[in-house]
Amino acid sequence: MLLADVVTTSAAVAATRSRLAKVKALAGLLGQAGPEAVEPAVAFLAGAPRQGRTGAGWRTLYDLDAPPAAEPGLTVERTDELLEKLTRTSGKGSVQKRVDLLTELFGAATREEQEFLRRLMTGELRQGALEGVMLDAIASAAQVPGEAVRRAFMLSGRLPVTAVAALTGGEAALAEFRLEVGRPVRPMLASPAESLRTALDELGDVVVEYKMDGARIQVHKNGDDVRVFTRTLREITASVPELVELVRELPCRTVVLDGETLALKDDGKPRSFQETMSRFGATNQRELLLRPYFFDCLHLNGIDLLDVPLRERNKALHEAVGEHVIPGGTQNAEQILTDSLDAGHEGVMVKALDSIYAAGRRGRAWQKVKPEHTLDLVVLAAEWGHGRRTGYLSNLHLGARDPDGGPPIMVGKTFKGMTDELLAWQTRELQAIESHREDYVVHVRPEFVVEIELDGAQVSPRYPGGVALRFARVLRYRPDKDPADADTIDAVRALLPGGNAGPG
Incomplete structure (x- = not known):
């Protein structure tokens, strides 16, 4: 397959706001791809090479002395x-070898x-919001049910691999994907x-749990082998030895746990989110200790639990982790919310006890309740400040995720809520990803994703x-989230007078 076909399709997808048109264009290209081209073509269209970071910097690529070819001839393969x-x-x-390869x-x-x-x-093509559209395109091109593609993606965590299975082996190949201890699955999300x-009226029988201001973790144990992943599936095992040791001592052979981790003050209240996140890059065990709180169990002692109701997964969770279960219960929801806020946490999660684990999906079976409106938005630009902020990038341009796979949609600006330290960090980091x-x-x-109140x-x-x-102010940046995790334009519209819900 010619790379030119991928480039043309990418441009066509970027040029339309219609989800159906995007799916049609992507499916048309995938239907023409040979077996060797599917995986790299999907990776290119999703905005990230299969190899991840290639190590070629912006300056190297734009200074490269390589006159363009007159006609298309370069293949995807x-x-x-x-x-x-x-x-x-x-x-x-x-260094020279890399320049030679790039020149070629x-x-x-x-x-x-x-x-x-x-x-x-x-990374300028990376558009995580396109994943949902790409999954629909894979299903269309392979003529398989969309749910089968989404489940395979949930379990593999890799879009190109899912595409290859669908297009070469159909529904049978997709059904072969299983939860594998040691390989992270995409986390279930809340609305x-x-x-x-x-929330209580909508969901019926529920469990209500503290909503903590920590970092999402997924932990896999297979005997003495323990691996810890972030919500974006990045492995951080080496940075959290105290979590590894704790999970290694749990009374089970194999387990996959979903949870939250955070650093606590001496009085038991949570430290700032930034302090918790700082540990994810540390390797010194004497640094700030993290405390885990687990709220779901996806596998226990050889048995996968993704498709069983939460009430059964909760039994397995208590069996596996004991006192390390997140605080909560099935009664006295109002008191649990009050206790959570008094303890310094954000609010509560309300979860339907008959729900299965819909990995990678944001459904209504889990709902988050917080006293303040917040949104996770994408930083699109920043304006140079004046007065006390001269020399700093200050006023942020903010975008909500387009659920149909387009670029983020601008919804406002803010310069409020920023400390001098944050302004200095922001000025440095934003210039490093400047486009123009x-x-x-x-x-x-x-x-970058930033949490806005x-x-x-x-x-x-x-x-x-x-x-x-209205009256937006910065709470913090969210290094644990990608643009694909940002709130959608629909979540912003829901805050309009007469809207159905507020964001969390």
Whole structure:
């Protein structure tokens, strides 16, 4: 398959807001791809090479001396092969070898293909919100049920691998994916509730748990082998030795646990989210200790539990972790909410006891209740400050996720809630992912997620989504979340007067 076909399809997907049109374009391309081209083609279209980071920086790629080819001739397979060689090149003389490989690759590409490759290799094409559209396209191209594709993706965690299975082996190949201890699955997500009462009325028999201001973790134990992953499936085992040791001592042979971890003060109240996250890059056991709180059990002693009701998973959870279960219960929901807030936590989670574990999905079976409106939004740009903030990037441009796979949709700006320390960090980090400048505005690649507190939303023709934030202020950046985890434009619209729900 020619890389030019991928470039053309990528441009067509970016040019339309129609989900159906995106799915049709992607499915059409996948239907033409040979077995060797499927995996790299899906990876390219999703905005990230199979190899991950290639180590080629922005300056290297844009300074490369490689005149473009006159006609398309570079294949997807050859592109993937050269990227693989580039990733594996290291040691003495590797700098020149890498330049030679890049020159070969870009010299075989047309001008349009060169621009696509630059954006692909620098992360500018990465659009996690496109995953849902791509899953629908894979199902369409392979003529298999969408649910079968989504489940296989949930269990494999890898979009290109899921596509290969669907397109080469159909529904039977997709059904072969199983939960594998040691390989993370995508976490189940919660939806915001308007209030505790509405959540209780909607869900019926529930368990109500503390909603903690910590970091989501998934823990896998197989004998003495313990692995710990973040919500984005990044492994952090080496950074959290105290969690590894605790799980190693649990009274079970194999287990997969979903939970939260956070650092506590001497009085038992939570430390700041930033302090908890700082541990994920540390290796010194004498650093701030983390405490785990587990709230779900996906596998126990050889038995997979994804498809059994939460009430049964809770029994397995208590059997596996004992006192390390997150606080909560099935009675006195109002008191649990009060106790959670008094203990310094965010609110509560309300979960239907008859629900299965819908990994990677944001459904209504889990609902989060918090006293304040917050949104996780994508940073699109920042404006240079003035007065006391001269020399700092200050006013943030904020975008909500497009559920139909388009780029984030701008919904407002804010310069409130920022400390001097955050301003300095933000100025440094945002310039590192700059895409271009326009007068006093620095536009950035959509990579950072920031948690915003707000008073609501209002109708506004000023922004593309027709809605704007009211009195928005920065709470913190969320390094544990990707743009694909950001709240959607629908969550913002739900805050309009007469909307159905508030975000969490």
